[in-house]
Amino acid sequence: MISGIKKSLVFRRSLEDDGAVSIKDDMKMLRLVPSSQALKSSVSLCLVLTSSSVLAELPQAYTVKDIGSLGGYSVPHSIDESGRITGYSYTAAGVRAFSWTQTGGMVNLGSLGNDKSIAYDSNETGEVVGTSIVNGQYRGFIWRADTGMTAVPCPPAATCSARGINSEGVVTGYTQIPGGPYRPFRWSGGDSLDYLPTLGGAHAYGAGINADGSVTGVAYTADPLPHAFVSDEAGQLRDLGSLDGSTSYGKAINSLGHAVGYGADRGNKGAFFWSPELGMVALGTLGGPNSYAKGINSEDVVVGQSQTGARATGFVWTAATGMLDLNQMLLGEEVWFITAALDVNDSGQITGFGKDSRGRIRTLLLNPVY
Numbered sequence: 001m002i003s004g005i006k007k008s009l010v011f012r013r014s015l016e017d018d019g020a021v022s023i024k025d026d027m028k029m030l031r032l033v034p035s036s037q038a039l040k041s042s043v044s045l046c047l048v049l050t051s052s053s054v055l056a057e058l059p060q061a062y063t064v065k066d067i068g069s070l071g072g073y074s075v076p077h078s079i080d081e082s083g084r085i086t087g088y089s090y091t092a093a094g095v096r097a098f099s100w101t102q103t104g105g106m107v108n109l110g111s112l113g114n115d116k117s118i119a120y121d122s123n124e125t126g127e128v129v130g131t132s133i134v135n136g137q138y139r140g141f142i143w144r145a146d147t148g149m150t151a152v153p154c155p156p157a158a159t160c161s162a163r164g165i166n167s168e169g170v171v172t173g174y175t176q177i178p179g180g181p182y183r184p185f186r187w188s189g190g191d192s193l194d195y196l197p198t199l200g201g202a203h204a205y206g207a208g209i210n211a212d213g214s215v216t217g218v219a220y221t222a223d224p225l226p227h228a229f230v231s232d233e234a235g236q237l238r239d240l241g242s243l244d245g246s247t248s249y250g251k252a253i254n255s256l257g258h259a260v261g262y263g264a265d266r267g268n269k270g271a272f273f274w275s276p277e278l279g280m281v282a283l284g285t286l287g288g289p290n291s292y293a294k295g296i297n298s299e300d301v302v303v304g305q306s307q308t309g310a311r312a313t314g315f316v317w318t319a320a321t322g323m324l325d326l327n328q329m330l331l332g333e334e335v336w337f338i339t340a341a342l343d344v345n346d347s348g349q350i351t352g353f354g355k356d357s358r359g360r361i362r363t364l365l366l367n368p369v370y
Helices: 036-052
Strands: 061-066 074-079 085-091 094-101 105-108 117-122 128-134 137-144 148-151 159-165 171-176 182-187 200-209 215-221 226-231 237-239 248-253 259-265 268-275 279-282 291-296 302-307 312-318 322-325 337-344 350-355 361-369
Touching: 074 337, 074 350, 074 361, 085 105, 085 128, 085 361, 094 128, 094 137, 137 171, 171 215, 182 215, 215 237, 215 259, 226 259, 226 268, 248 291, 259 302, 268 302, 312 350, 337 361
Parallel strands: 074 117, 094 117, 117 159, 137 159, 159 200, 182 200, 200 248, 226 248, 268 291, 291 337, 312 337
Antiparallel strands: 061 361, 074 085, 085 094, 085 117, 094 105, 117 128, 128 137, 128 159, 137 148, 159 171, 171 182, 171 200, 200 215, 215 226, 215 248, 226 237, 248 259, 259 268, 259 291, 268 279, 291 302, 302 312, 302 337, 312 322, 337 350, 350 361
16 A cells, blocks of 8 residues: 555646547446346355455556657557557558557558558567558468567458467467458468357358467357357357346357357346356446456456446456446546546556547556556
């Protein structure tokens, strides 16, 4: 505990949401009404995690750092164990993938075909994966400091996106041959992809991968309904179910094989935590109708976005504390409003985006203060 931190926390004035960005499904501003069942599930989750491991220590506060852009506004997607943040930024030449480090700042990673590119994930060795457009076609890429950006070996005519990479350099994502289904894959180098199955439906998509090579994402069932999944060592998919018997989407998976995401919950959208012991558990909200989880670290600290009413806000969640508004945990004199928290690493660093005192959207690094 650090004395004086609570006294120096600055109450933030609320910033209006009229400048909020919406970047396809990744940035939708959602709302979720908390339920008594969600609260009961959170209590059960705390009891189970307490019995099986040491609960994560949550910081008293966070400092906020604006990591800048490549000219226009920027949007992050991930933060790895070294503190590297990846995402995309607008430049004079269009949208470009970036990698940011404390020492090197924000670096333009270029593109495969002098067109748009987006980075989705990185590992502590500096490898970055994402998607670039080549002749109007989406192609997955891997970027390394010594080789630059190179294409993932997807079929020549296929749509392809690389979404996650683990510490061993194993990549996951999805691909689609024209007229065919979307298929999730793992790629460990070489000239071909290892495809994962579906849950009985036509399509499936890989979204995140952990150190063991387990993948989470979404796959259609025979119904057909999209359900979150986790793959096992043999590459078979485990259906994670849903909160209300309908849809769910896996977004991230940690070293314990625990996954987070969001799904339908009685007409709304709800963030969830999943483990083999508990199954799928609703995380509740900050008072509005919808929420969704975006990232999880190895201590089961979860980050994401919820609504407090008409406004979207970033959250941090643990089994011990439940869901907390990050805007009530900011340290310093500058005025910030955290709109979404998108990823968290094992050091407790969070990346996301928010608005400054002038209402400008900025890509942010939140450093924990214990």
